[in-house]
Amino acid sequence: MKRPGPLLTLLAGLVLGLFLLTLNATTGTRTASSSYEESSPSPAPVASTASPAPTHTPSPSRVPAVDADYAGRTDDDAASVAVSVDDGKAIAYYCDGRTEESWLKGDVEDDGTLRLTGKDGAKLDGTLEDGERVEGSVTVGGGRHAFSADRATKPSGLWRATATVRSAKIDGGWIVLKDGTQVGIVTRDGKPSPAPRIDPETGAVTVDGQQLTARPATP
Amino acid sequence: MTVDPNAATQGFPGPEPARHDPGAARYLVPALVAAAVAVVLGVYGKVHDPAGTAFNLAGFSSTGAVKSWLATAAMFFALVQLVSAAMLYGRLPGPAWSGTLHRWSGRAAFLVAVPVAVHCLYALGWQTYETRVMWHSLLGCFFFGAFSAKMLLLRSERLPGWLLPIVGGLVLAVLTVIWLTSALWFFRTFGVTT
Numbered sequence: 001m002k003r004p005g006p007l008l009t010l011l012a013g014l015v016l017g018l019f020l021l022t023l024n025a026t027t028g029t030r031t032a033s034s035s036y037e038e039s040s041p042s043p044a045p046v047a048s049t050a051s052p053a054p055t056h057t058p059s060p061s062r063v064p065a066v067d068a069d070y071a072g073r074t075d076d077d078a079a080s081v082a083v084s085v086d087d088g089k090a091i092a093y094y095c096d097g098r099t100e101e102s103w104l105k106g107d108v109e110d111d112g113t114l115r116l117t118g119k120d121g122a123k124l125d126g127t128l129e130d131g132e133r134v135e136g137s138v139t140v141g142g143g144r145h146a147f148s149a150d151r152a153t154k155p156s157g158l159w160r161a162t163a164t165v166r167s168a169k170i171d172g173g174w175i176v177l178k179d180g181t182q183v184g185i186v187t188r189d190g191k192p193s194p195a196p197r198i199d200p201e202t203g204a205v206t207v208d209g210q211q212l213t214a215r216p217a218t219p
Numbered sequence: 220m221t222v223d224p225n226a227a228t229q230g231f232p233g234p235e236p237a238r239h240d241p242g243a244a245r246y247l248v249p250a251l252v253a254a255a256v257a258v259v260l261g262v263y264g265k266v267h268d269p270a271g272t273a274f275n276l277a278g279f280s281s282t283g284a285v286k287s288w289l290a291t292a293a294m295f296f297a298l299v300q301l302v303s304a305a306m307l308y309g310r311l312p313g314p315a316w317s318g319t320l321h322r323w324s325g326r327a328a329f330l331v332a333v334p335v336a337v338h339c340l341y342a343l344g345w346q347t348y349e350t351r352v353m354w355h356s357l358l359g360c361f362f363f364g365a366f367s368a369k370m371l372l373l374r375s376e377r378l379p380g381w382l383l384p385i386v387g388g389l390v391l392a393v394l395t396v397i398w399l400t401s402a403l404w405f406f407r408t409f410g411v412t413t
Contacts, residue, residue, distance in 0.1 A: 003373060003374055005322065005373075006369075006370035006371065006373040006374055007370065007371075007374065009325070009326050009329060009370055010367060010370050010371075012326070013329050013330060013333045016330060016333045016334070017333045017334075017336070017337050020333070020334055020337040020338075021337055021341060024337070024338075024341050024342075025341075153268060153269070155269065155343075178268075180346050180347065180348040182348070197348070197349070200346075200348070201283070201343060202283065202408075202409075204408060204409075
């Protein structure tokens with residue numbers, strides 16, 4: 001004779017876990033799709049690309065929601081590039097994790113073209129490819145780097161923290177990639193140096209003994 | 220529940236499974252199930268794109284706080300497990316209902332831990348960017364495998380006397396490390412908040 005109790009316990013846990021998972025998945029897509037509707041009021045290009053296939057059921061994840069974070073590496077693998085797009089505006093961050101970084105900003109054209117500029121002649125030219133990635137090139141410090149940045153969901157993406165620690169002005173930027181790798185630079189009164197790691201779940205980071213919280217950077 | 224002794228074999232009309240070595244399956248099945256559970260959880264966490272967020276409970280400031288308190292509740296029940304197990308094995312004086320206490324505190328600990336694990340796997344996934352996080356990911360998956368093995372072993376009879384305490388102790392030790400690398404870390408980093 002076998003005791004059913006332990007099996008029932010395991011089954012109850014399994015059922016509870018699956019229930020919570022479906023709850024997460026369903027509420028997640030509902031809030032996500034409604035926010036996409038709010039933030040991208042021009043679904044016309046979507047319909048034109050998706051309409052020729054009547055058997056294809058469009059799923060929410062395939063909607064090219066332009067407003068998003070994109071993060072990736074330069075083709076020469078020397079640095080990371082992240083772009084954050086919101087409501088026709090974009091900021092981008094180029095960071096090699098050691099000494100070279102640049103914040104860039106600008107507008108997003110209707111056709112998805114990005115032309116961003118930053119300090120000291122830095123510029124980024126790119127295009128949004130179906131809302132799935134940004135491809136282009138970035139010119140920082142005289143060097144031109146081609147890059148490709150894939151759509152990033154939190155905790156990956158672009159993070160920034162600014163603060164004043166012992167009267168030094170701190171400005172930190174981090175790019176967290178999908179696989180969890182991250183690069184960051186902290187500038188103290190304009191002097192760049194490698195940044196300590198942030199906790200990608202919370203943005204918590206300790207700079208010079210001071211606990212800071214990095215926030216997702218938005219335009 | 221009463222069991223009709225004549226009905227026991229009716230559900231299994233086929234040939235009896237090999238009877239000459241019933242011992243192997245008793246250990247092999249729980250071990251294989253445990254490995255499968257741990258690997259499936261780990262693979263899901265690795266393959267699934269972390270959503271970054273999930274639903275929150277009212278009254279808590281963040282999902283991190285919710286999880287930390289749920290995990291702390293699980294840890295509390297796990298300590299009840301340790302005490303009630305010592306009572307069952309006669310190492311501590313205990314009431315007649317210490318067996319019931321052991322069963323139900325274990326169920327409570329497990330069921331409280333499940334939402335935490337679901338959030339971990341759904342929102343954060345398998346991560347290795349820090350030593351703390353790596354061990355937490357690894358042992359989090361291991362825990363549910365080990366717990367499954369413990370549950371399945373309970374269904375076997377005539378186990379060696381040392382086996383259940385060892386497996387139970389392993390489950391408790393792993394849960395403790397999981398709690399230390401998550402909830403305690405959270406409380407130390409962000410303060411004991413709700």
